[in-house]
Amino acid sequence: MNNMAYTPNDIYDYIIENDRESEFLQAITLHKQNFSIGEITDRRFLVKEDKTVKFISKMYKINIQITDDDIITAVMNGLYVSAFISRQGDAYNVHFLVHAYPENMKSQFDDEILKEVLRYMIMMTIVRLRLDTPEKVEEYLGSRE
Structure with missing residues (x-):
């Protein structure tokens, strides 16, 4: 085991490069x-x-009511904003992801938006569960609970 520090982006790249995206999404x-x-x-x-x-x-x-200025601005400017719900223990949270695509053109950018949505879900899981090494990712994917 090496003691190298991995960023969430490094861990995301590890998941993609090792073709573990589907498995990771299923674990979520x-x-x-x-x-x-x-x-x-x-x-x-x-x-x-x-x-x-x-x-x-x-x-x-x-x-x-939305209170985050970035989300309000994005909605007012007609950008597509994805929404998520997460659960950790008994705590539920709503999250938003602003895309660089107009709401009224969503259908033309569905593939790009889906890719960003899946990346967000994976990144949020990496951060929340502190999956900061490839070993922790493998442990997460191998765990039964």
Whole structure:
């Protein structure tokens, strides 16, 4: 075992280069090591008359006001914003990812957006579970829980 320091990007590259992406995504859906993250596919952003932005998901029963300026600006400027829900133990969090593609052109950029969504889910798992060595990734993929 070497004591080299790996960044989350290094670990992501390790997963991709070793063709472990599908296996890793499956581990996420199985809530391994008490963490999971998934895309909120029915996400909707509503810009109100007073310029506040609401985020709505009927599937997850979420109706919240967005307070993050970057997300508000992206929505106001018509950029496509992905939404995620993560669970670690009993704590649930909503996350947002701003894409460089306009909302009204999403269908033309579906492949690029999907790639960014999957990368975000993998990166979030790497960071949250502190998978900072290839050995820890292998341990995560090999674990039963």
